[in-house]
Amino acid sequence: MKLTFTPFALAACSLTLSSALFAASIDIDVRDTQGNPLADAAVYVESVAGVSPARSRMAEIEQKNRKFMPLMTIVQTGSEIAFPNNDTVRHHVYSFSPAKPFELKLYSGTPGNPVLFDKPGTVVIGCNIHDRMVAYIQVVNTPYFGKTDDAGKVRITDLPVGKYKLKAWHPQVLAGATMPESEMTIARQDVAVSIAMKPGADSKPH
């Protein structure tokens, strides 16, 4: 049983802001330093005042074709995640991450209880049987978050007026690495933000 990661170098992130319409949404565009879209980046905004409504909800990470899907999941603290096994082989899901060490012993079908993620942080999960299976959960203390699509884009909506910290995380950014972070003020208008991240030479999860 092992999970192998390659350290990930992060370039200085650049943020550019421009405003347009009359709604408090942020359109975020995440690219690598070559300008290629970066999918599966978790992007979230935390209120500087520290007050955010709890909107925890249920999420699901299935096992299919001996892979976890999706590769990256972002949830608010207090959310639960179910781990249905949709393969014909059994899986044994576990994590050693300090934010949520847990283990779902060898099973098929859907385990009875979903797993509660009650601390913010990054949770890397693997399968005890299939070493190549890996998935990432980013647990955040805010209901304002999203995940970039294949075009590297994500929209975060319904942001009340206020000051926020915009943060980004990517599966290739592992413990100890610096993540982009920037303060921003949301008024009653849309904002467009670009984030540049530099993946390491060998940045795919194993």
Ligand SMILES: [Cu+2]
């Ligand atoms: Cu497995």
